[in-house]
Amino acid sequence: MTTLMxxxxxxxFAAGLLFSIAWHELGHLSTAKMFGIRVPQYMVGFGPTLWSxxxxxxxxxVKAILxxxxxxxxGMFPPGPDGRLEARSTSPWRGMIEDARSAAFEELRPGDEKRLFYTRKPWKRVVVMFAGPFMNLILAAVLFLTVLMGFGIQQQTTTVSSVSQCVISQTENRDDCKKSDPSPRPRPPG
Structure with missing residues (x-):
């Protein structure tokens, strides 16, 4: 039984982790679509695609590595200052940025010029980027409310939950009462 549990x-745990990842990405997706940004992919996981x-x-x-x-x-990466993709530089970081820019511009379709991420106002871009972590905050609040309101927390109290039928000496190792054991003293009225 312990192994099964x-x-x-x-x-x-794995299902909860996958749900929290999907929930986080849903925040980004919903706000991006709300602001008219084209979103070609929504994926949970990395690597080869298992189902789409x-x-x-x-x-x-869903991808293989969850x-x-x-x-x-x-349009996550804007073009260079001259409006075109820049020539490759020798810096490895600069090269990665330019590769990402060129890959992003390969998937543009006619009519997408007005649906690019970087063409949105700064406050809209902040909302799209903050929506994922905000969804995590919502999930945390729901989980805490469920646990605290549904199950509660253990607290110390002055209420007596039970009274034993007899008084057993601390040196004796038994749980049942004998006729010779004294009964607990009744509480005086009032």
Missing amino acids: FILGIVV RNRGETEYG FGGYIRMI
Whole structure:
């Protein structure tokens, strides 16, 4: 039974972790779509795709390595200062940024010029980026309310829950009463 409960605990933990990842990414997805940003992918996990389904312009799916998730918004990386993709520099970080920019611009479709992330007002971009952590705060509040209101917390009290039928000496190792054991003193009225 202990092994079964241990395995059940691992399964419940993994399911909860996956739910919290999906919930977090849902925050980003819903606000991005609310502000008119095209989101081609919503994925839970990384690596090879195990399952996916296209709904509208977004592909929803589950990947093989379930330690995270992401949404892909078009226009996450703005073009260079001259409006074009810049030539590759020698810095490894600069090269990664330029690779990400070029990959982001490869998936642009006609009509997407007005649906890019970087074309939104700064406050809208902040809302989209903050929506994921905000969803985590909502989840934490719901979990705490469920535990505290549904199960409660153990508190010390001055209420006596039970009174034994007899007084057993502390040196004796038994749980039942004998006829020779004194009964507890009744409480005086008043």
